[in-house]
Amino acid sequence: MKRALRQSAFILMRELSWRFFGHKIDWRRLFLLAAVLTVSSILFQILVHRYLLNDQSPYENDSSHPSLNSSTTKEAILQQVRLSLPYSVILLNSSNEVVQSVSFESERAETRLNSSISRSKREEKLADATKHTRFSPPLGVPSYKQRHIQLLPPHEALVYAKKEIDNAPLVNEDPDLYASLFRNISVFKSYVKNHLESVLCLNFRSYELMETILKVYIYRDGARPIFHTPFLKGIYASEGWFMKLMEGNKQFVSKDPEKAHLFYLPYSARQMELALYVPGSHNLKPLSLFLRDYVNKIAAKYPFWNRTLGSDHFLVACHDWGPYTVTGHEELARNTIKALCNADPSEGVFVAGRDVSLPETTIRAPRRPLRHLGGNRVSLRPILAFFAGSMHGRVRPTLLKYWGGGNDADMKIYKRLPLKVSQRMTYIQHMKSSKYCICPMGFEVNSPRIVEAIYYECVPVIIADNFVLPFSEVLDWSAFSLVVAEKDIPKLKEILLSIPMRKYITMQNNVKMVQKHFLWNARPIRYDLFHMILHSIWYNKLNQIQSPQM
Template identity: 35%
Template sequence: MATSSFDLLHNFLTRRRDANYHTRTLNDKELFHDRDVFFENYKEMNKSFKIYVYPHRQDDPFANVLLPVDFEPGGNYASESYFKKVLASSHFMTKDPSTADLFFLPFSIARLRHDPRVGINDIQDFIRDYIFNISHVYSYWNRSGGADHFYVACHSIGRSAMEKAVGVKLNAIQIVCSSSYYLSSYVAHKDASLPQIWPRQGDPPNLANERSKLAFFAGSINSPVREKLLQVWENDSEISVHFGHLPTSYSEELLRSKFCLHVKGFEVNTARIGDALYYGCVPVIIANHYDIPFQDILNWKSFSIVVATLDIPFLKKILQGISVEEYSILQNNVLKVRKHFQWHLSPVDYDAFYMVMYELWLRRSSSRIKA
């Protein structure tokens, strides 16, 4: 049955009522779902959590894929390289597999994609062969069918890279940026969302600048959701939507906007949440069925707005309905939470590395199998 205009309006007003209730109670909300539990578990994780990484030599033909990078990661998929590089020198590493809570599969999807010997077409074969090899050389994979193993991937090609390694796809923990409930390869609660973050050092300047724009988005038109956003808001004076060259710098646009839009493209994930948080802009997430990073830990309602793709025509009403006081609470919480979305070569407590480790700690096996 077709939805009438009355039904659409009624549904919108109901969601707006719920949103008003949400913002009125922001003062009563913590940044964490349960702050005390998180901090207690975090201490235990830091003290006892152990990871075994399958060893590979520098002269391995695929050392570039299997070992940590020897440079500071950069670019849109830096999260993958940062995690592996920081883990390699962390106190979580163990050389004794009998003490390990989890086993790390250290292949890099991003580097496999750019390796001319592999490339996009042969990644699935590489992963299949890699799992075959470790399962015949070591006993650890076979004890659990890979359920106590994990890998990390930020590039979207990772969503199909395990098609010929069913044990990885169904059993292993997948820490991936392309964390959509639509994908059959992604299993919520078993897997976890990796934040896609452009690496930046230090705090941004001039956060106290006046934010004269209501909302901002810039990006390519690569999804029906973005097409709808462009169709409705391209010529609006308060919501800046750009699909092309920006008249000012990207950072300036983020700094002068109250809300920054994270809009689903080819995948649900982009680096725009990290961008918004870094520049003190309240993220607005328009990506249905997105398993938001660290949502097991953080209360996203306290520092962001989630808008259903169906409600894009009502976007201005939703954002204008947030009072000055409510916005101030949201933005203050953005400034508190952004430390969880930053990478450091030497990890800092509660930064992105430690938050990913905590997600892994939550997913460790309740009973360790002894060798």
């Protein structure tokens, strides 16, 4: 290649010398011509070498050309590389040194080519793995449609979101989520078919609409520790973790209440119990009166409550007494969106479709909320069913009556786990070694064992009539759990044994897949527990909006 360039340059210079000999030379034109020739030769060499040695071959993604894995192709390219090397790499006195230098350059070129081939293999594997990946709209760079939505006044934005969800086309798959877990994944999340759709954001669903639109205003009023002090440990930790992550969030929180779609009342029912309840009094009225006075205060101080009578306000309370803390204020009890662990419509406070069922999570170590996550594979789960706990409520004594006492080796049902048993196998090890984990209600309908079972990859068996399951507006609980009526406790083993192994394996695999939606992360990630709770609040707010006329 370089020899041809040299010959061309020599001929050109000879022609120029002959033409300009004895004539007045226009040096400006000559310099311009020389510059053009120099740049052209440099660009030509760059293109040639890029074709030979670049990591991204022009034929890399073209199936009509042979792969670089072919030894014949590799040798051919190496031969071209060797021919393209300069004849005299370094001017040395010894011809042997010149040969060694040329050999060294050849080896370096071969090494680069091998590296390129290895990289090409890795990239081909990555391309195969992500060939069907669909990308969500980039949150950091909103499209024209996103910007348009974000500029809408709060109520108009909610009406728009409601219309989008009501007219969502059917979707049966999604690369980010497991469609079998959802009642209708078409409503929850869009299926972006290509990068162009992801840029244009043509198919928004409730989750993406939440990410694009939702702004929450958090009232700064309220004294600690009842307000703004999250309780992060124990069975009531869900309300504290949500408060912690909500108050630290920058994506959804707005400091301008006029731009907010929802208003958060940042109180802790657990902290309220510790601060106001008199042990042994059985009197919850001081708690409800305290919250009543707080709502009256913000209603008098700000215009936002009175605009909607509290229907765009929400609270999050995981304590069993959460529903009873709101009964002192009529509008608070009737209109506000309440995310409650005690999600029991029969008690007259929780309203399905408006209020949110909050998962009850036991956090033993706030610094490591995901400790002990995971469980044994199916072949290492010899126990058919397991439960151990206090005899609270009406269901657990019945469960113990029929299946306790250690009379059935398949059914490990205890009051509290006996010391001799726990020394051989801990509570957590029992859950990790059981096919089914029994989750009966206690004094109230919810139980932290439901989420514990999901953490330890054990299929939950839920025994609690009237319990509205968490995220049931989007999740299909029958795909990864079993709901048994209280009256069917005597037939519990028969019901469990009637489930074919193939179906059980599917359900247990679904438990693993749904786990991501029940995890607390110190820094929230998409579809985790923080986002799922917020989505349920957002979704139920949209339920209050009448569908626009077409």
